[in-house]
Amino acid sequence: GIQVEQSPPDLILQEGANSTLRCNFSDSVNNLQWFHQNPWGQLINLFYIPSGTKQNGRLSATTVATERYSLLYISSSQTTDSGVYFCAVGSGGSNYKLTFGKGTLLTVNP
Amino acid sequence: GAVVSQHPSRVICKSGTSVKIECRSLDFQATTMFWYRQFPKQSLMLMATSNEGSKATYEQGVEKDKFLINHASLTLSTLTVTSAHPEDSSFYICSARDGGANTEAFFGQGTRLTVV
Numbered sequence: 001g002i003q004v005e006q007s008p009p010d011l012i013l014q015e016g017a018n019s020t021l022r023c024n025f026s027d028s029v030n031n032l033q034w035f036h037q038n039p040w041g042q043l044i045n046l047f048y049i050p051s052g053t054k055q056n057g058r059l060s061a062t063t064v065a066t067e068r069y070s071l072l073y074i075s076s077s078q079t080t081d082s083g084v085y086f087c088a089v090g091s092g093g094s095n096y097k098l099t100f101g102k103g104t105l106l107t108v109n110p
Numbered sequence: 111g112a113v114v115s116q117h118p119s120r121v122i123c124k125s126g127t128s129v130k131i132e133c134r135s136l137d138f139q140a141t142t143m144f145w146y147r148q149f150p151k152q153s154l155m156l157m158a159t160s161n162e163g164s165k166a167t168y169e170q171g172v173e174k175d176k177f178l179i180n181h182a183s184l185t186l187s188t189l190t191v192t193s194a195h196p197e198d199s200s201f202y203i204c205s206a207r208d209g210g211a212n213t214e215a216f217f218g219q220g221t222r223l224t225v226v
């Protein structure tokens with residue numbers, strides 16, 4: 001099956017700093033999403049972005065499908081940005097189930 | 111975005127008993143739902159694909175007789191953990207899409223199961 005690798009696995013920032021999270025995948029995809037998992041376990045949808053670039057406030061994402069990677073940018077980070085960020089991809093098949101990366105644990109210190 | 115509701119959010123049960131977890135799509139119909147499992151500090155692993163009106167499709171290594179899935183309507187899928195054991199303690203999360211395969215997936219709040 002498709003492989004999803006996220007980097008870095010852990011990231012510690014000071015409040016106000018910017019960061020870039022990366023997601024590499026091993027095959028062509030029809031679906032790519034970024035999530036933030038909050039301390040209670042809820043997955044918050046950040047972006048649905050199988051290709052192209054999107055922005056939402058301080059967050060933006062870019063997927064270069066031909067080169068099999070996606071980037072999540074967080075600018076002016078805040079302590080509330082802390083948590084685990086997951087990239088998940090879907091490819092092939094009729095149900096397009098999502099395969100998750102192992103996540104990036106982001107800690108933003110005040 | 112679409113809303114997926116999961117219940118209960120937390121459950122504690124005794125070894126040997128069964129627990130049912132519900133996953134509902136509140137404002138859309140979902141012919142397909144997905145059940146994931148997450149161990150502490152790990153990623154989400156797909157357990158099974160729930161198909162309305164037909165049998166679920168289980169991932170390799172997932173015991174279908176232990177994790178019973180029923181998708182009786184277009185808005186409800188249930189996961190029953192049968193004869194639960196402490197090793198079944200985990201975080202279970204369901205997911206659904208409000209459109210076709212190439213659309214955004216939304217997740218329930220998750221259910222934290224503790225078997226004592």
